[in-house]
Amino acid sequence: MNAVTKPLATIGRVTLGFLALVGRVAIFAGQSIAHIVRPPFYPREFLTAVLNIGYFSLPVVGLTAIFTGAALALQIYSGGQRFSAEAVVPQIVAIGMVRELGPVLVGLMIAARVTSSIAAEIATMKVTEQIDALVTLSTHPMKYLTAPRVLAATLVVPLLVGIGDIIGIMGGFIVGTQQLGFATGPYLNNTWNFLEMSDIVSSLIKGAAFGFIAAVMGCYHGMRSGRGAQGVGRATKTSVEAAAVLILAANFLLTSFFFAT
Amino acid sequence: MIELTNVHKAFGPKRVLDGVDLTINRGESMVIIGGSGTGKSVLLKCILGLMVQDQGTITLDGEDTSKVERDAFLARFGMLFQGGALFDSLPVWQNVAFRLLRGSLAKPKEEAREIAIEKLRRVGLTPDVADLFPAELSGGMQKRVGLARAIAAEPEIIFFDEPTTGLDPIMSGVINDLIREIVVEMGATAMTITHDMSSVRVIADHVAMLHGGKIQWTGPVGDMDNSGDPYVTQFISGSAEGPIEAVR
Ligand SMILES: Nc1ncnc2c1ncn2[C@@H]1O[C@H](COP(=O)(O)OP(=O)(O)OP(=O)(O)O)[C@@H](O)[C@H]1O
Numbered sequence: 122m123n124a125v126t127k128p129l130a131t132i133g134r135v136t137l138g139f140l141a142l143v144g145r146v147a148i149f150a151g152q153s154i155a156h157i158v159r160p161p162f163y164p165r166e167f168l169t170a171v172l173n174i175g176y177f178s179l180p181v182v183g184l185t186a187i188f189t190g191a192a193l194a195l196q197i198y199s200g201g202q203r204f205s206a207e208a209v210v211p212q213i214v215a216i217g218m219v220r221e222l223g224p225v226l227v228g229l230m231i232a233a234r235v236t237s238s239i240a241a242e243i244a245t246m247k248v249t250e251q252i253d254a255l256v257t258l259s260t261h262p263m264k265y266l267t268a269p270r271v272l273a274a275t276l277v278v279p280l281l282v283g284i285g286d287i288i289g290i291m292g293g294f295i296v297g298t299q300q301l302g303f304a305t306g307p308y309l310n311n312t313w314n315f316l317e318m319s320d321i322v323s324s325l326i327k328g329a330a331f332g333f334i335a336a337v338m339g340c341y342h343g344m345r346s347g348r349g350a351q352g353v354g355r356a357t358k359t360s361v362e363a364a365a366v367l368i369l370a371a372n373f374l375l376t377s378f379f380f381a382t
Numbered sequence: 383m384i385e386l387t388n389v390h391k392a393f394g395p396k397r398v399l400d401g402v403d404l405t406i407n408r409g410e411s412m413v414i415i416g417g418s419g420t421g422k423s424v425l426l427k428c429i430l431g432l433m434v435q436d437q438g439t440i441t442l443d444g445e446d447t448s449k450v451e452r453d454a455f456l457a458r459f460g461m462l463f464q465g466g467a468l469f470d471s472l473p474v475w476q477n478v479a480f481r482l483l484r485g486s487l488a489k490p491k492e493e494a495r496e497i498a499i500e501k502l503r504r505v506g507l508t509p510d511v512a513d514l515f516p517a518e519l520s521g522g523m524q525k526r527v528g529l530a531r532a533i534a535a536e537p538e539i540i541f542f543d544e545p546t547t548g549l550d551p552i553m554s555g556v557i558n559d560l561i562r563e564i565v566v567e568m569g570a571t572a573m574t575i576t577h578d579m580s581s582v583r584v585i586a587d588h589v590a591m592l593h594g595g596k597i598q599w600t601g602p603v604g605d606m607d608n609s610g611d612p613y614v615t616q617f618i619s620g621s622a623e624g625p626i627e628a629v630r
């Protein structure tokens with residue numbers, strides 16, 4: 122009897138725990154949005170977040186995109202050769218970067234760079250009683266810490282994705298024209314004519330969603346950090362894992378929404 | 383007036399507060415003494431609502447603190463945290479003037495800065511620390527900045543969690559006098575946690591000793607030496623002999 126009920130109980134407990142977690146995260150995300158739209162606003166915190174999340178992420182986003190675009194061009198060329206389709210390099214690079222790789226890679230880079238730093242910063246503030254101090258100084262921690270970061274990430278990550286898309290296509294272009302023998306003009310024409318507005322819009326919407334996820338995960342796990350240095354470490358690790366997995370899952374959902382026919 | 387009735391707080395199996403009853407009158411300076419880890423900091427956090435007690439009620443001027451409007455409630459308080467709890471992303475003066483730079487008490491930036499520098503002077507810090515960041519200060523200096531922040535908006539009720547720990551004797555004297563001054567001149571209600579018996583004698587109107595999750599003894603500071611309570615007597619004398627165990 123016990124042998125039957127025990128695994129069932131475990132499955133039940135894990136399921137309940139998971140549902141409770143989903144509920145807590147959803148409530149937290151909802152509260153973040155509520156705090157974004159209701160005053161008081163903290164413009165300085167918002168601008169700092171824009172700088173940290175957007176501007177200072179540009180190098181890593183650019184490097185990731187350019188190498189990925191370049192590798193993609195090489196792969197499509199050599200793969201395409203097998204059935205004499207190597208001419209489609211510009212189109213496939215464009216569509217691959219804009220629809221999938223641009224948003225996903227930028228999202229993951231943001232999870233690594235921004236989610237971790239938000240989580241570590243907020244968790245340290247929690248551990249050193251700075252969050253309590255904020256409360257005693259009549260400042261709502263969600264409003265002061267979470268709202269500006271979530272808003273900044275949601276607005277700025279789409280821009281990063283756009284830039285990543287362009288740089289990725291450029292990586293493919295460089296390899297295509299310098300190494301694979303494509304002519305400059307036709308390569309650009311093929312890229313530009315092939316892309317549709319819906320590709321670009323989907324790319325930017327994915328960017329906004331991923332930015333939101335990355336910032337919310339960083340804030341959520343930071344705010345719930347355990348005590349001490351170990352608590353900070355655990356909060357940081359969990360936040361990055363959660364952000365990365367959620368970004369990939371959201372990517373699948375958004376792709377099915379936009380492109381499954 | 384702050385009134386605590388039968389306040390309980392446990393962390394897992396560990397019962398930290400186990401039925402605390404305490405009254406702090408308006409304009410009075412109450413000092414809480416008690417061994418390390420007896421729940422003094424937890425007590426202050428429960429009053430402020432940073433932690434929620436498991437049982438019992440806390441009232442401020444007769445109103446249950448769990449039911450009051452939080453913003454108006456907290457605007458009446460200032461708190462010095464045991465660890466300072468300075469915001470390390472902000473320079474010292476913006477820490478001190480935090481409340482004066484935002485929200486309902488907001489003042490122009492120049493004025494806020496001047497007030498911050500004045501408060502820093504009162505805790506014995508020179509104006510040139512104003513533009514440093516908390517990480518660039520020594521522990522005792524951070525403590526004093528925390529103190530300046532707690533008093534910056536001139537709150538009615540101020541909590542000091544170990545204001546003189548980590549300070550040299552002269553600076554301790556300055557801070558003790560400052561706390562006394564705030565109570566006498568500004569008419570503030572103060573609740574101070576300290577282990578330093580000379581601080582107790584300067585700061586306190588009333589003393590309460592927390593032990594075993596309860597208020598072991600409370601009374602006017604003048605009665606402290608003749609309390610007849612073996613716990614208080616042992617604590618004051620700092621003797622290893624007595625009812626308080628050395629291993630806790
Ligand atoms: N957030 C928390 N989670 C779990 N336990 C806690 C928490 N905060 C405090 N405690 C426990 O409550 C007890 C009382 O802590 P508190 O900080 O109030 O002690 P204290 O009387 O202020 O001691 P000290 O004089 O050393 O500052 C300690 O045993 C501590 O481990």
Ligand SMILES: [Mg+2]
Pocket residue numbers: 422423424464543
């Ligand atoms: Mg303490």
